[in-house]
Amino acid sequence: MNLLIDLTLLTGILAIAATSLLSRSLFQSVIFFILLGLTLALGWIRLGAPDIALAEAAIGAGITGVLLLDTLGHLKKTGKLDKDEHRPSYPRLLLAILSSVTLVVLLLWAVFHQPTPAIQLHLLVEEALPDSGVSHQITAVLLNFRSYDTLLEVGVLVLAVLVGLALQTDQHQQDSLPGLPNPLLHACLTLLVPAMLITSMYLLWAGSDRPGGAFQAGAMLAAAFILLHLSGIKLSAQLSHRMMQFGLLLGFTVFLVVATSSVIGGRPLLAYPDGGAGLLILLIELALTLSIGLILLSLFTIANSPPLSSRSGGSNGH
Amino acid sequence: MTALVILQSLLLISGALMFVVGSIGLLRFPDTYTRIHALTKADNVGLGLIIIGLIPANFSLLVTLKLLLIWLLVMLASALSGHLVAWEARAKQVPLAPSEGESNDELTD
């Protein structure tokens, strides 16, 4: 029975992916890509990974989907979307088929000759879990055992926003998207947005002993912000530029300060003091949630703001 | 016990059928407005049936409340998005399908 469900999901995933890749209409491609994210979320549940399912649905399908759709809308609005889409050349098709077949064959060969792993990392995790300050293994890995990775990963998020900002010259420019003046939408927002905020906080809180955590909570927060943004209530207009920047960097800064303070205290980077791990993790996660929400919102609005007219001709101006 | 299982199965299957019907409607109906109708109505009822079918599976008050909350939120969201699509379509003056004519492919342009 479970096998049947798995195989159905597998077929569905592959069919949806193929449609998304090969569909003639770009709009259809994006829609099918979002659909793929949602189907994959079901797959993650089957794999026993509810945390990833949450992240996939919220970030992989939700935020990525909104970003893609929005860009598509922008390209359409500016006209002539499909005109310059001439068919790729024949050698390119050949190369594509050849390399993808090679990859698949190699991977299949690798997968069917899997040896038994010599190291069982999950045993080590279980052993160390009581000292980690949280009781949910994934949160323990993300914010304690491998917190260095997470620190750099938040750096990647900040960096993406930074590059976006660097490509705008005038940072105070408002984006061009007009809000939707729909009365029913605004009425529902008063109900939906608080519900989303509560869910986000719940996800954050749940992260210490159940599936959930800063990233899922941040994505939820970002969804609420984007919804508000789309309906015309612009957070970036409410907050000053400086406040916004501070909010973007808050999570990374708090993380870095906690990391560094342990060095000054004579312990390795990122080591939490005895007994304080749980509280510090919660503090970091709280700051991260807010920042991730704002970062994802900014990634959306930066992409949205009107690109500036190209600057002075020479690239090597002084 | 078996009666309960049969009832559950009936609810779940009919809920799934509602989804199927809704999807067929989405594909077959001629214009945006009727498609919204098919989608939202079938989904709300379908999800409702499935959720009622799930409640007795492992009864606890908390889970039941959560399931009902999910239903409520989905209904709210689908009503709202249905309304928005129709509103936008009207603003752009997407025409109603002529009673016998070709379908105008709104979703696939």
Add this chain to the structure above:
Amino acid sequence: MDTNLIFTLGGIGLCGLGLFGFIYHCHLLRRLIAFNLIGNGTFLIMVGFAQRGQGVTDHVIQALVLTGIVVAVSATALALVLIRRWFHLKGSTQLPEDDAS
């Protein structure tokens, strides 16, 4: 055939499809979608393959995939910013066809 193996195979399929699309298409948005397919496939392989080897739910690899998903969305957003600027400057959604990689 257990669940882990099935989804590992699904991941391999996604990687293959994605790589095909990434090389075949010229349209930058389509290539971005293809990249995301490779990414999703890789994540499926990561979890499915690791859990197949370990025989239990492996929380370490799941945490890594969470990191990977966040990195992938940042990459997508960055690429979209660049694509939009490119579109604004050149009015085109693909790169000039000299010898695109």
Add this chain to the structure above:
Amino acid sequence: MNMILSPIPWLLVIPLAGAVLTMLIPLNWRSPASMFGLLTQLLASLLLGYQVSQYGTQIYAMADWQAPLGIALRADGLATLFILMSSLVATACALYAHLYLNLTKRGHFWPLLWFLWASLNGIWLAADTFNLYVGLELLTFAAVGLVAFASDERSLEASIRYLYAALLGSMAYLLGVALLYGAQGTLAMDSLAETWHWGPTNQVAITLILGGLLLKTAVFPMHTWLPPAHGGALTPVSALLSALVIKASFYILLRFWVEFEVYRHLPSLSQLLGVLGAGAIIWGGWMALKQTHLKMVVAYSTVAQIGYISLMFPLLTAENSEASLMAYHGGILMLLAHAFAKAGMFLAAGNLIYCTGKPDLASLAGMSRYRPLNIFAFGLAGVSLMGLPPSGGFNAKWLLLQSSFLSGQWWWIVVLLIGSLLSAAYIFRVFAYTYQETEATDSFRRPPITIELIALCLSVASILLGFLSIWPVNVVSLPGPFMEAMP
């Protein structure tokens, strides 16, 4: 060892904090704050150099969790040398950028540079495969941002190409890491090496990892993204990219190659890498000879130089350990000499373009009379790239030649000779343009003397390396897991 005195965490914390700080403070404070950061970075790298040469390889357990569970950092001789190299080159480029860019551009440059630096240090020190993935992505984003922020059409196109190639490369790397984890259940390099066994899974994993890293290093024939990106960026960025960024993926490649003893088990792969390197030397040199824009000549020269460095792989053979050691030293010296020479050359080229206001070779006419110091800097860098004595490049090529003799692979000698001739040709071609006297306009802009001196310092460093080669060779031969895995 006292945890506060270890410079390892500071090598990561200072750049990351620098990035945050330079994003928050007003534009005109960003440079002074960064100068302070540069100074502390230099001090921290020197301290690390001292500690490693005194006490040997240092292991640093992040968050106090030991390796297979947590993430370990490892500062061995190789890592230390690269940290010192990146500190010196990045400092020079940063000073140059401070003088070269206007206030707004500078404001955006600093946070990107700090992120770039943090990721570089993170990669040099990493001893964990997944951590390397995150570091590579951080590096990619910073580098793409730096290319794109010249914000004209060419650099934008180059940055999109670069981003797509780099993303594909890191995905292949991640796929390889996934396979390794599935086969062995660990991500740490040390425990991977301990439990390594050459099954099909590991072979495929290594193939994917090498493929991805080769794409990111722009090894021929996957180099097409490199020349536009390195040639189209702003001058200090070009220097950073050519001197440091491509070295990061190469460094990871080398670590995998030696620590997992790939050379012992896949000798055919090492010959393939050598062939690709030979292709890069010849094709890159030939293309450099055909370019009409000065920076594109320098960019294609990078393609060729990557080829030289890749020649170290076929020479790292299990049969002849003496030849292998020589090839290893030669390759590392080549890499080091290239970092200094290419940074110096890009900066000198940027100065020349600044003077003429045009990027093409033909407008260089008269430059050797007008800016002799600059041409001298360009020439010194050229000497090292061509491999003329006395320079770092000469010593490196000499070691590679000897290693080819010793291991009996004479065909690489032919390649090295052809490559040297080609590089001499494209460098003298640039010179020929600067000596031309035309009656065209003689109104050149005068660059500040300081930015010319920075270029000169880097070029001189690449020559000095010829006299001081013994020091880096000793550092990279310090005992550690890496040297134990050497043939």
